Amino acid sequence: MNAPVTAPPKSRESSEDRKAAIAAAARALIVEKGFEGLRTRDIAERVGINIATLHYHVPTKEALIALVADDIRAELREQSDGKGREHLSPAAQLECEFDDYAELLGEKVALLTALSELLERSRRDPVMLGCVGPMMGKWKRMIEEILAQGVASGDFRADLDPDPAARMLVGAMTGFSRAPNATPDNFKRLRAELTRAVRNPNLPTLPTQGPRP
Amino acid sequence: MNAPVTAPPKSRESSEDRKAAIAAAARALIVEKGFEGLRTRDIAERVGINIATLHYHVPTKEALIALVADDIRAELREQSDGKGREHLSPAAQLECEFDDYAELLGEKVALLTALSELLERSRRDPVMLGCVGPMMGKWKRMIEEILAQGVASGDFRADLDPDPAARMLVGAMTGFSRAPNATPDNFKRLRAELTRAVRNPNLPTLPTQGPRP
DNA sequence: TGACTTATCAATCAAGTGATTGATTGCGAC
């Protein structure tokens, strides 16, 4: 390589690296203190830079918010991208959605927590709504689509209404992450229940039989 | 903004009335600005009193939080109290739960919004968790109980697992109030979907409201 | 009426809190 695009590690960080570090620190602090408890000084301290340096990279707090939102969006897209599942049955696709959320619950709870904080604020902050709303909308629509296909294919109940059913599934999952006793085992039970809630009872094959004894 | 209460120069309020007014103003402001955006000065202004007067009635912000939490708890209990429904079928009892939530959505959205703010904070505030946690726990347990009875009576699916199913219902309802397009009509569709999600598909007739022997 | 309590306010404090300023330092280009 005679033309390195990314500069080698210097004593002084590049603007990109700094911004990434700032976003990470901000997200961690949002989880700890809540969005409204986010303080620019705390972020700077965690990154190990001066307040003025922080403001050099991220001029205003609004820009900081946008940075964090983008950071979260990028990480979420990273998970959902490039996983062609169109060839799977609707029921299998739905299980994949559950798998994805289980992965978030297991390895990226902080992401979910931060997202939850942003969501709460989005109710009264149009800018935030513009950041977070599309993410949630996309998720719900994706599930809605799977459900509609499943109704057509016979995987799911014929009387299933995709829109409210998708609301139900999304609400159940997000609600789960907020609730106490959000253990992996309890999520297994939840997803099993959700599966039973939407599946076609007239299907000849019954893969599972009821809840645990 | 809002007129600083051109209230008539009344005689001095009683301590109880003042506290009630403070709680009401605080709740309204929580809805508008979020819990973390709650400012004692704003509350005082809305009530029409001096900051020092506010601190006379509610010494610290923590006491204010407790006051608000108690206020919300009281209003919620007011709705759920004294509505003996044990004589109804489990399916009918569940519909009553949906009715209750529809009523909240219609006439007391502010209550739900404030509660949502408190819930968000309860994740990182043990005191708040002590206030809000029991409320949510009671609700979930109530639904769980109805579901268990409905499984036994045959109203609901035999393979329904009450605990995660209750999580699902609670999550679906709370999630609905947060989501966009939370219209009354959409709630109708949601509750219909939830009803179908739990009902026993082997029932010869659709379970309807009314007592059953 | 007079002593005592309750409710109220203007003024102020002390600790934040986002943002700005002016100077300093490291690094690449010429």
Add this chain to the structure above:
DNA sequence: GTCGCAATCAATCACTTGATTGATAAGTCA
């Protein structure tokens, strides 16, 4: 070298915010 720019920092401003203080008026009661 040394010039210019990007990155950094110490100091500070202007404002917010929960809480306190000392004084004053409105009730209560003997």
